[in-house]
Amino acid sequence: xxxxxxxxxxxxxxxxxxxxxxxxxxxxxxxxxxxxxxxxxxxxxxxxxxxxxxxxxxxxxxxxxxxxxxxxxxxxxxxxxxxxxxxxxxxxxx
Amino acid sequence: xxxxxxxxxxxxxxxxxxxxxxxxxxxxxxxxxxxxxxxxxxxxxxxxxxxxxxxxxxxxxxxxxxxxxxxxxxxxxxxxxxxxxxxxxxxxxxxxxxxxxxxxxxxxxxxxxxxxxxxxxxxxxxxxxxxxxxxxxxxxxxxxxxxxxxxxxxxxxxxxxxxxxxxxxxxxxxxxxxxxxxxxxxxxxxxxxxxxxxxxxxxxxxxxxxxxxxxxxxxxxxxxxxxxxxxxxxxxxxxxxxxxxxxxxxxxxxxxxxxxxxxxxxxxxxxxxxxxxxxxxxxxxxxxxxxxxxxxxxxxxxxxxxxxxxxxxxxxxxxxxxxxxxxxxxxxxxxxxxxxxxxxxxxxxxxxxxxxxxxxxxxxxxxxxxxxxxxxxxxxxxxxxxxxxxxxxxxxxxxxxxxxxxxxxxxxxxxxxxxxxxxxxxxxxxxxxxxxxxxxxxxxxxxxxxxxxxxxxxxxxxxxxxxxxxxxxxxxxxxxxxxxxxxxxxxxxxxxxxxxxxxxxxxxxxxxxxxxxxxxxxxxxxxxxxxxxxxx
Numbered sequence: 001x002x003x004x005x006x007x008x009x010x011x012x013x014x015x016x017x018x019x020x021x022x023x024x025x026x027x028x029x030x031x032x033x034x035x036x037x038x039x040x041x042x043x044x045x046x047x048x049x050x051x052x053x054x055x056x057x058x059x060x061x062x063x064x065x066x067x068x069x070x071x072x073x074x075x076x077x078x079x080x081x082x083x084x085x086x087x088x089x090x091x092x093x094x
Numbered sequence: 095x096x097x098x099x100x101x102x103x104x105x106x107x108x109x110x111x112x113x114x115x116x117x118x119x120x121x122x123x124x125x126x127x128x129x130x131x132x133x134x135x136x137x138x139x140x141x142x143x144x145x146x147x148x149x150x151x152x153x154x155x156x157x158x159x160x161x162x163x164x165x166x167x168x169x170x171x172x173x174x175x176x177x178x179x180x181x182x183x184x185x186x187x188x189x190x191x192x193x194x195x196x197x198x199x200x201x202x203x204x205x206x207x208x209x210x211x212x213x214x215x216x217x218x219x220x221x222x223x224x225x226x227x228x229x230x231x232x233x234x235x236x237x238x239x240x241x242x243x244x245x246x247x248x249x250x251x252x253x254x255x256x257x258x259x260x261x262x263x264x265x266x267x268x269x270x271x272x273x274x275x276x277x278x279x280x281x282x283x284x285x286x287x288x289x290x291x292x293x294x295x296x297x298x299x300x301x302x303x304x305x306x307x308x309x310x311x312x313x314x315x316x317x318x319x320x321x322x323x324x325x326x327x328x329x330x331x332x333x334x335x336x337x338x339x340x341x342x343x344x345x346x347x348x349x350x351x352x353x354x355x356x357x358x359x360x361x362x363x364x365x366x367x368x369x370x371x372x373x374x375x376x377x378x379x380x381x382x383x384x385x386x387x388x389x390x391x392x393x394x395x396x397x398x399x400x401x402x403x404x405x406x407x408x409x410x411x412x413x414x415x416x417x418x419x420x421x422x423x424x425x426x427x428x429x430x431x432x433x434x435x436x437x438x439x440x441x442x443x444x445x446x447x448x449x450x451x452x453x454x455x456x457x458x459x460x461x462x463x464x465x466x467x468x469x470x471x472x473x474x475x476x477x478x479x480x481x482x483x484x485x486x487x488x489x490x491x492x493x494x495x496x497x498x499x500x501x502x503x504x505x506x507x508x509x510x511x512x513x514x515x516x517x518x519x520x521x522x523x524x525x526x527x528x529x530x531x532x533x534x535x536x537x538x539x540x541x542x543x544x545x546x547x548x549x550x551x552x553x554x555x556x557x558x559x560x561x562x563x564x565x566x567x568x569x570x571x572x573x574x575x576x577x578x579x580x581x582x583x584x585x586x587x588x589x590x591x592x593x594x595x596x597x598x599x600x601x602x603x604x605x606x607x608x609x610x611x612x613x614x615x616x617x618x619x620x621x622x623x624x625x626x627x628x629x630x
Contacts, residue, residue: 083349083397086397086400086415087345089409090411090412091409092409093409093410094407
């Protein structure tokens with residue numbers, strides 16, 4: 001099983017990912033000064049989604065797990081996205 | 095482990111002497127079977143308190159005007175009835191009791207993946223339950239919001255809303271941990287050779303349920319925390335006076351609470367799916383369709399919450415979209431019903447109490463399900479929204495469905511759990527009494543609901559009195575049937591005839607081991623069949 005195997009990620013890689021995460025945080029803050037209207041939440045969630053992907057796949061070693069487990073985690077995010085989209089069907093047309 | 099081949103002396107889990115003695119051997123138990131029983135005793139206690147509160151409401155509604163309680167007290171009584179029955183009875187219900195007891199056995203495991211976490215879940219459940227009781231007793235008085243805690247009323251009322259919501263928050267943790275435990279158990283603890291599609295269908299239902307518990311429950315946790323923050327710190331999430339949006343509360347509340355209906359119902363469907371093949375001695379019709387329909391109900395059930403909000407001021411686009419999705423969720427439910435009935439076709443039917451309970455479930459669930467479609471359609475929903483029609487529909491699903499499935503489950507697995515058999519005749523009599531009482535109690539509410547009787551009102555015009563009287567009489571008949579059932583089962587647990595290991599000629603793994611099971615369930619490696627319902 002994948003979870004019985006030890007995987008070591010080099011510090012160099014971890015630092016790179018940390019820097020990317022910090023950069024994405026900087027972007028998240030920066031875009032608040034731009035008036036994107038209805039897209040504000042979409043952009044914020046897309047950036048947050050990218051950050052979550054990096055954390056899950058690298059720091060939490062999801063990329064070494066079985067395909068089934070990766071699909072299950074992906075489905076959770078798809079569900080979360082669907083719930084947000086459906087909620088905004090109400091807010092966008094109210 | 096299940097692959098141990100040497101013969102071990104049989105000691106039932108009830109007689110097993112561990113590190114602790116007496117009551118501590120139960121409170122400190124990590125055995126999934128004892129934890130299942132702990133949940134059962136707690137849940138049945140809360141259930142009967144809820145029944146008493148329900149009977150108080152029925153007494154109040156015997157005549158128009160104030161009879162035995164004030165309007166304010168009526169509000170508190172239906173709120174406590176709802177909180178008890180929803181958060182402490184039907185949500186944990188089948189999953190925590192029979193899921194804990196039978197999931198590991200059905201998949202050939204000796205326990206759940208995290209036994210200590212399982213014990214911790216029960217402790218949290220008890221802490222949350224005590225908090226719910228305290229919310230009734232503290233000085234600000236019992237909450238009067240209904241179990242739904244709708245904002246902005248819940249953010250402004252002076253009653254004990256914070257304690258009640260904190261109780262629901264804590265109870266939610268128990269649910270999440272149980273869900274997590276079951277998912278890992280099913281993925282990691284299946285007996286060697288048992289693939290997903292070799293599992294019986296009750297574990298499939300529990301698997302779908304566990305995902306809902308894991309993913310939806312945090313939403314209600316956050317929502318209730320937001321409500322507490324608004325009450326305590328005046329942060330404007332929901333109250334328009336503070337810049338909040340009350341519909342946001344409803345969205346968040348129902349994003350959890352509609353899937354929660356499937357936390358109640360999916361294990362119920364799983365139980366019925368176990369019972370029907372056994373008593374028909376016939377393979378379940380459409381095994382894969384039934385298994386996948388559980389997942390489909392869980393998935394689509396996540397997306398239909400808006401049908402609780404058609405009259406709340408939601409956009410038209412959202413209303414028709416939610417209506418469409420609601421009709422879609424009926425499809426996998428119907429697949430299950432058709433497959434149960436088809437399984438009976440040309441079966442060698444043995445009419446025993448669990449099977450009769452399963453039939454009662456199907457009958458009541460069909461009424462509850464089809465009236466649900468009336469509520470799922472926007473056009474009819476707005477006519478009967480917040481009327482007794484909704485109360486009737488809800489109780490046909492939750493009590494007629496989940497409740498009768500719980501009774502079916504306990505009559506089905508009782509010989510395995512206690513190693514004793516109850517009085518079959520008395521079980522059948524109590525079922526008939528409950529069935530008559532149930533329909534007298536709830537069916538008139540469909541009628542007066544359509545005629546305009548609102549839900550949660552303690553007073554009504556005289557035209558509704560005949561139906562209210564029938565309903566109240568039905569409530570007491572139902573309570574008598576419940577009393578008979580409990581008398582029969584308690585008597586059987588103490589002094590019933592010793593039950594054989596497989597009294598119903600079942601084919602799944604729990605019937606291949608002694609009654610009651612030993613501590614680690616399987617003293618010999620279980621033989622895994624590709625088809626768990628092989629009756630040839």
